[in-house]
Amino acid sequence: MELIITEKDNAARRIADILSGGTHDSSRENGVNVYEWGGKRCVGLSGHVVGVDFPSEYSDWRDVEPVELIDAEVEKTATKENIVATLRILARKAERVTIATDYDREGELIGKEAYEIVRDVNEDVPIRRVRFSSITENEVQSAFDEPEDLDFDLAAAGEARQIIDLVWGAALTRFLSLSAGQLGNDFISVGRVQSPTLKLIVDREREIQAFDPETYWELFADLTKDETTFEAQYFYRDEDDNEAERVWEEAAATEVYETLDDSDAATVVDVNRRTRTDTPPTPFNTTQFIRAAGAIGYSAKRAMSIAEDLYTAGYITYPRTDNTVYSDDLDLEELLDDFVGHPTLGESAESLLEADEIVATEGDEETTDHPPIHPTGEIPSRGGDVSDDEWEVYELVVRRFYATVAEAAVWEHLKVVTEVDDSRLKSNGKRLVEAGYHDVYPYFNTSENYVPDVDEGEELALTDVELEEKETQPPRRYGQSRLIETMEDQGLGTKSTRHNTLEKLYDRGYIESDPPRPTKLAMAVVDAAENYADRVVSEEMTAQLEADMDAIASGEASLEDVTDESREMLEEIFASLADSREEIGDHLRKSLKDDKRLGPCPECGEDLLVRRSRHGSYFVGCDGYPDCENTLPLPSTGKPLILDDECDKHGLNEVKMLAGRQTFVHGCPLCKAEDAGEGPILGDCPDCGDEHGGELAVKTLQSGSRLVGCTRYPDCEYSLPLPRRGDIEVTDEHCEEHDLPELVVHSGDEPWELGCPICNYQEFQARESESGSDLESIDGIGAKTVEKLAGAGIENLEDLTEADPDTVAEDVDGVSADRVRTWQAKA
DNA sequence: GCAAGGTC
Numbered sequence: 074m075e076l077i078i079t080e081k082d083n084a085a086r087r088i089a090d091i092l093s094g095g096t097h098d099s100s101r102e103n104g105v106n107v108y109e110w111g112g113k114r115c116v117g118l119s120g121h122v123v124g125v126d127f128p129s130e131y132s133d134w135r136d137v138e139p140v141e142l143i144d145a146e147v148e149k150t151a152t153k154e155n156i157v158a159t160l161r162i163l164a165r166k167a168e169r170v171t172i173a174t175d176y177d178r179e180g181e182l183i184g185k186e187a188y189e190i191v192r193d194v195n196e197d198v199p200i201r202r203v204r205f206s207s208i209t210e211n212e213v214q215s216a217f218d219e220p221e222d223l224d225f226d227l228a229a230a231g232e233a234r235q236i237i238d239l240v241w242g243a244a245l246t247r248f249l250s251l252s253a254g255q256l257g258n259d260f261i262s263v264g265r266v267q268s269p270t271l272k273l274i275v276d277r278e279r280e281i282q283a284f285d286p287e288t289y290w291e292l293f294a295d296l297t298k299d300e301t302t303f304e305a306q307y308f309y310r311d312e313d314d315n316e317a318e319r320v321w322e323e324a325a326a327t328e329v330y331e332t333l334d335d336s337d338a339a340t341v342v343d344v345n346r347r348t349r350t351d352t353p354p355t356p357f358n359t360t361q362f363i364r365a366a367g368a369i370g371y372s373a374k375r376a377m378s379i380a381e382d383l384y385t386a387g388y389i390t391y392p393r394t395d396n397t398v399y400s401d402d403l404d405l406e407e408l409l410d411d412f413v414g415h416p417t418l419g420e421s422a423e424s425l426l427e428a429d430e431i432v433a434t435e436g437d438e439e440t441t442d443h444p445p446i447h448p449t450g451e452i453p454s455r456g457g458d459v460s461d462d463e464w465e466v467y468e469l470v471v472r473r474f475y476a477t478v479a480e481a482a483v484w485e486h487l488k489v490v491t492e493v494d495d496s497r498l499k500s501n502g503k504r505l506v507e508a509g510y511h512d513v514y515p516y517f518n519t520s521e522n523y524v525p526d527v528d529e530g531e532e533l534a535l536t537d538v539e540l541e542e543k544e545t546q547p548p549r550r551y552g553q554s555r556l557i558e559t560m561e562d563q564g565l566g567t568k569s570t571r572h573n574t575l576e577k578l579y580d581r582g583y584i585e586s587d588p589p590r591p592t593k594l595a596m597a598v599v600d601a602a603e604n605y606a607d608r609v610v611s612e613e614m615t616a617q618l619e620a621d622m623d624a625i626a627s628g629e630a631s632l633e634d635v636t637d638e639s640r641e642m643l644e645e646i647f648a649s650l651a652d653s654r655e656e657i658g659d660h661l662r663k664s665l666k667d668d669k670r671l672g673p674c675p676e677c678g679e680d681l682l683v684r685r686s687r688h689g690s691y692f693v694g695c696d697g698y699p700d701c702e703n704t705l706p707l708p709s710t711g712k713p714l715i716l717d718d719e720c721d722k723h724g725l726n727e728v729k730m731l732a733g734r735q736t737f738v739h740g741c742p743l744c745k746a747e748d749a750g751e752g753p754i755l756g757d758c759p760d761c762g763d764e765h766g767g768e769l770a771v772k773t774l775q776s777g778s779r780l781v782g783c784t785r786y787p788d789c790e791y792s793l794p795l796p797r798r799g800d801i802e803v804t805d806e807h808c809e810e811h812d813l814p815e816l817v818v819h820s821g822d823e824p825w826e827l828g829c830p831i832c833n834y835q836e837f838q839a840r841e842s843e844s845g846s847d848l849e850s851i852d853g854i855g856a857k858t859v860e861k862l863a864g865a866g867i868e869n870l871e872d873l874t875e876a877d878p879d880t881v882a883e884d885v886d887g888v889s890a891d892r893v894r895t896w897q898a899k900a
Numbered sequence: 901g902c903a904a905g906g907t908c
Binding site: 125180237238239240250258260267385566569 | 901902903904905906907908
């Protein structure tokens with residue numbers, strides 16, 4: 074029996090398809106798919122099935138000095154036990170083993186991990202390695218016709234990286250966490266990839282903070298020819314003889330303004346016309362895909378998660394790739410043919426097929442890992458197989474493929490320079506004369522700017538001269554996709570990990586919002602690293618590691634050479650850290666507090682801080698606790714973000730509640746608390762009004778939620794629900810049946826007529842019992858849970874499947890992220 | 901409870 078091992082199940086199935094001509098059987102053992110035909114079995118791993126870690130005696134952070142980790146042994150242990158077990162069973166019976174993991178460095182290491190598992194149970198079986206960069210009939214067949222050997226040096230290069238990353242990451246993470254006393258879930262992490270990435274964000278923030286705006290002036294005017302008016306901008310030649318538009322002295326700007334304003338005509342002194350070829354974009358690698366998806370509103374995380382789903386379902390190729398050159402095996406025409414006749418994607422494909430010859434663009438990176446991301450030709454049905462979001466991303470991938478085989482576009486640029494005395498104005502026109510690839514790829518801006526045909530010497534009417542005072546702007550924060558591109562440029566992370574690294578920075582409390590902003594903690598961590606362990610926040614560490622890995626792969630250095638040297642460098646860092654533990658810890662602790670500070674406590678003058686209760690909900694508490702017990706409530710939906718805006722009345726920072734699509738600005742918690750409490754009386758309580766004189770009032774609870782309740786609470790628990798947000802207006806109209814005033818909720822643009830609160834509640838109950846929530850169709854979700862999920866903005870199955878399990882777990886008491894994942898799987 | 905790299 075021959076055993077073939079691939080990196081993932083998907084690859085195993087497709088290779089089995091190709092080698093068996095589609096005749097293979099499949100079975101499931103230990104939760105692992107095994108494909109079998111004519112004396113062969115093929116099984117897929119799930120990436121790495123073993124990982125590196127320290128022996129268990131190092132696992133207690135308080136009992137081990139971080140520096141001890143540097144020379145600690147590093148062990149390999151199974152991380153996917155079921156897969157390892159299955160592999161052992163299959164390997165015992167194998168007469169030959171073929172390793173067919175991905176064709177890149179990490180694939181070689183994963184292959185070696187499989188090799189060692191096989192060898193452990195079968196000493197003599199021949200083990201060979203096949204390499205192919207796309208799973209096509211041609212490539213796979215020829216790879217299996219000419220098998221090679223595993224490259225142990227290349228695998229060792231990967232192992233060196235694993236060891237260095239673990240030792241540096243763990244030792245420094247523990248050092249910072251211990252020095253600041255952050256030992257629970259809120260440890261302070263450091264790593265070869267995350268820390269330089271964080272430094273990018275922090276450095277930009279420092280530039281923004283240090284930025285000193287400068288005032289300048291720009292001048293504009295309207296020109297008219299034959300009743301067509303177009304805009305012109307004043308420019309001059311600076312000392313380097315470059316064209317400049319910004320005037321830095323007000324007097325100079327005013328002088329030009331007066332010259333222009335006094336004149337009612339300008340003379341054309343130069344007309345420059347040129348055509349520019351706008352070449353189609355290159356095939357998608359992961360980074361460029363994330364960037365394009367970002368431009369249509371998808372976060373890096375969401376874009377990758379959708380791409381993974383589309384890949385697993387067979388609609389697009391593997392989404393984690395560095396390659397920007399299609400394989401020779403890809404038949405472009407055949408792939409276009411698959412879309413002919415499709416209601417929305419067909420027309421473009423048909424027009425592309427009319428070309429005499431179909432040639433694709435190529436990017437700079439031609440790698441062996443996987444093909445560029447492109448559609449497979451299997452087309453999902455919108456709304457059936459895929460959601461609207463998934464369809465939008467799928468269409469992007471299809472249209473990007475179209476663009477790569479489309480014609481270039483042609484622009485015509487027309488620059489007209491006019492003159493008034495010595496002052497010059499310019500007008501830049503552009504027109505798309507050949508739309509080319511833009512016809513099939515409508516994601517780029519193709520707006521035109523019309524400037525009419527004019528001749529040199531012609532006089533044009535000059536009107537509406539404007540002098541605009543402006544300020545230079547600080548550099549812009551990195552957006553997520555720009556960060557991922559910069560990481561790629563600097564060699565930080567890989568195609569598979571860059572977007573995860575950003576998520577990690579969010580989870581660790583280092584960045585907030587989008588575009589990401591660093592927290593005070595992040596600034597302090599980068600500060601500390603710059604002062605004592607500069608290497609770990611510099612992209613140099615990765616560059617050096619890459620060079621060392623190349624040396625190992627080529628046999629010029631050994632794994633021990635490289636890891637020993639790295640350990641020595643870390644020893645030196647720890648020697649310099651030893652004396653500064655206190656100082657670093659103080660700075661980190663202070664920054665952690667700064668991230669939570671709202672402003673002075675009105676009762677004692679200490680700081681009011683955002684805190685988390687034992688149940689996980691957020692509230693505002695005083696740093697003077699237990700001497701000062703002042704607290705303020707925060708809404709129960711979302712995670713609080715402290716804004717820069719301060720409330721005029723109390724000098725406290727305003728708070729925004731981050732909850733995905735439900736995100737809203739809560740404002741100053743003290744103002745909110747003052748407005749809260751018992752609102753207007755609406756009328757008699759239907760339960761106890763006659764007997765005890767209870768009345769109904771609008772109430773706001775500590776949690777921030779609101780209701781109509783009885784003034785005799787807790788003796789009378791009668792209550793009716795109210796929406797969480799919006800101002801509630803009590804009108805003069807009364808409900809005839811219940812004799813209560815009609816209510817109107819003002820939130821967003823449209824006021825919402827809620828009506829009599831009793832009628833409203835009855836209607837709500839009627840609706841609920843009629844439809845029920847489709848969430849209840851899932852085992853394990855009852856009416857109580859439906860109610861709790863609704864509080865987090867999850868009202869139906871669609872919301873649930875799209876929700877981020879970790880966020881839900883944070884927002885909903887008593888619900889873990891794993892439980893949410895189980896529901897999602899069922900949904 | 902550490903990292904980064906695979907994959908789901």
